[in-house]
Amino acid sequence: MKIDQVSDSVHVVAGTNVNWALISDGSGITVIDAGYPADAADVLGSIRQIGGRLADVRAVLITHAHLDHIGAIPALIEQVGMPVYTGTEEVRHAKREYLQQITPTGMLKQLTTERGRRWVAHTLRAVHGHIGTAIPQVEAVEPAILAALPGGLVAIPTPGHTSGHTAYLHPTEGVLFSGDALVTGHPLLPHVGPQLLPAVFNHDEALTFDTATNLARVHAHTLVPGHGVPSSFDGPSIAAALAATTE
Numbered sequence: 001m002k003i004d005q006v007s008d009s010v011h012v013v014a015g016t017n018v019n020w021a022l023i024s025d026g027s028g029i030t031v032i033d034a035g036y037p038a039d040a041a042d043v044l045g046s047i048r049q050i051g052g053r054l055a056d057v058r059a060v061l062i063t064h065a066h067l068d069h070i071g072a073i074p075a076l077i078e079q080v081g082m083p084v085y086t087g088t089e090e091v092r093h094a095k096r097e098y099l100q101q102i103t104p105t106g107m108l109k110q111l112t113t114e115r116g117r118r119w120v121a122h123t124l125r126a127v128h129g130h131i132g133t134a135i136p137q138v139e140a141v142e143p144a145i146l147a148a149l150p151g152g153l154v155a156i157p158t159p160g161h162t163s164g165h166t167a168y169l170h171p172t173e174g175v176l177f178s179g180d181a182l183v184t185g186h187p188l189l190p191h192v193g194p195q196l197l198p199a200v201f202n203h204d205e206a207l208t209f210d211t212a213t214n215l216a217r218v219h220a221h222t223l224v225p226g227h228g229v230p231s232s233f234d235g236p237s238i239a240a241a242l243a244a245t246t247e
């Protein structure tokens, strides 16, 4: 794991091909996303490494309920018992009332490239024994709850990658947590920079594109994606990079 501080209160942690973020102020810590199941010890360890205690965690926010974003939540619920929130529609996904994720066929197709074979091997190790993880305790986040948590965040519905995908904005520090609605890299992507995840991961590709284009209009200074390195946020160049992929 690698920890980067990107603003006064925000640390971003890179785990197994995926990021989570910790927002820490005098009133406690908000955790955004929680790695793969195999990252659970690192998620807990990262809280201590930034000088926090598990008891300081006030809430976990989920951008979306894919296994690489919810892995440590069962351990956090057991040890801390804090609430878990996500967007209203994503609640049903996190409870596994339905599942929108890469299909077994989509995984198999990755085995035709070296890059893909490495990613499949990493992924199978990272989810081993926890493929059925669900978060039955999750609740729909409300603006007043979010505003009162460390970070004073605002939720931004960002459907496409999953139907209920939700991004979060830290308005005072200008940090946009885009989850998988807009990323800057991924083991299956040949280039770094703002872009969509490969289509095989997106439930609705056209909606994913429109959502990312809308996100480029948010007022922010820093982009914290679910995959890839954090970067400065330049809306016009993000929009241009997205538009170039359709040409």
Ligand SMILES: [Zn+2]
Residues within 6 Å of the ligand: 064, 066, 161, 180, 201
């Ligand atoms: Zn995802």
